[in-house]
Structure formats: C-alpha cells, structure tokens
Amino acid sequence: MCDYSLEMYGSRPARESERYETTRFPSGSIGLASPGDCGTAVCVQYDTRLRLENIPVHLQTTLRIKASEEVTFVRLDHGAYRDGLRFSNGKCVSLQQLNTGVTAVVVQMLENAPVAAPVASAFERA
Secondary structure (H helix, E strand, C coil): CCCHHHCCCEEEECCCCCEEEEEECCCCCEEEEECCECCEEEECCCCCEEEEECCCHHHHHHHCCCCCEEEEEEEECCCCCCEEEEECCCCEEEHHHHCCCCEEEEEECCCCCCCCCCECCCCCCC
C-alpha cells in the first residue's frame, strides 16, 4: 500500500513489470516512485512480489542477503512505518531501512488480494 506518511502526496497503484526506485519524499519518508516522477508515490499491494536491486551493503551483511533479491511486500505490525519487505530467508525490514536508490521491479501482483496479515516487526527475525 502507501504508508500513511505518504498520504499528502499524489499516488498511483503499482503495475506489473514496472521499475521503481526508493525515493526520499520531502516529509523524510522513503517510498517507491517511478524514475523521473519522484513527486508521485507508487502504492504496492501487500503480497506483491518484487525484485530488488542495489540493496545496500550494510543490509546484505546484516540480513545475509545478496545485492539483488526477490521479496514480498508486506504489512509490518510494529513501528512507525508499516510498509515492509520479506526476504526469501524469512527476514523482514521496513521500506524505510532500504535508503534511496534501491530499484524495485514488480514481478507478480495478486488479483484482488486481501490485505496481508501483519508479520514480524523489522529485524525481529534478523
């Protein structure tokens, strides 16, 4: 979805196969945006599969992941921000922890997917 911290900006839904980048909005929150349109937040439905590229080295080390990983967009149940990512090893992070410049490509969207049940808070399983 779009985190409540991005409600003040224009937004649009994500589309399959599109490429987005993590962007710091003027509020300070990190969200997804299309390259060249960093003023519009892209809202991703929970349970959508994404391919991340350029994952920061500190997260690669902490989470034991690679620079490029397939993840599931999830709703976190703790913390100020609820949009998160679950890696194939089960570890979850807030979208805010990615920093800017991480590329995300929508791999698979579920049709009429229900809102996902909350998952563990960021780094709880790290």
